[in-house]
Amino acid sequence: MLRDSLKSAQVAAMKSGDKPRLQAIRLILAKVKDRDIELRTAEKKPEDDALIVEVLQKMAKQRRESIDLFEQGGREERAAEERAELAVIEEFLPQQMGEEETKAAIEQVKADTGAEGMKDMGKVMAELKARHGAQLDMSKASGLVKASLA
Template identity: 60%
Template sequence: MLRDRFMSDLKEAMKGGDKPRLGTIRLIQAALKDKDIEARGAGKGPISDDEILQLLQKMVKQRQESAKMYGEGGRPELAEQENAEIAVISAYLPKQMDEAEAKTAIAAVIAETGATGVKDMGKVMGELKARYAGQMDFGKASPLVKQLLG
């Protein structure tokens, strides 16, 4: 489970004195705790590994946007810090599909679901998210689905 890995990596970073990694793992754990509290308020249990992967993807995306803005704003040291956090968080994510692999996966899901047009896009995207959470960037997958359905 990812939670166990976070704890063991946290201890390892503490023992090794790796402060940037330690800080990033603590940020991940804080975000996890927030999600767990939110889920508990909705009457659910702790979030699943798939939801953790979605959370990590969101954290990476936020840091990419911040790094870009810092770079444009003339703050390279802050952009560098964001990129270092991205590297730590990305280590917990499965390998991302490239565009060719994504197209193959999308075509297979379209064939399996019997989708015929753009009206079936929600069904296809739902199935993709269920199967490829953490492996596919759904922001980039959406136009590919439209292209293959249209």
């Protein structure tokens, strides 16, 4: 379903002549194709939408890091380009959970797994990713889990 959305967005961007958007969508499709090629020999392949969400989350994280670095380096024009790509990538990502929702999910996972201290962080993070991986920025969730278990 996401793959179809990406392809139809590509066609729409071509027809409208929106070159920056078209470039970003082509980049997404290229990364998805790279991931498909990597998984050709894998025994267990993830569901198609899950695979695409994983690729999009990774791309979004890379863009956020690039924006920070470009801003620190005084390269505002490059940061603006990265922001534009990030906006296109985020269009295709599922709605992300807010901080309060994330904290509630962490508390639920802690209760379900019986986690009490920092030694249980890996168990909590694994369960959190399994339940809410598509809706969570795992790097932000990691900090919240650490604070919750400390």
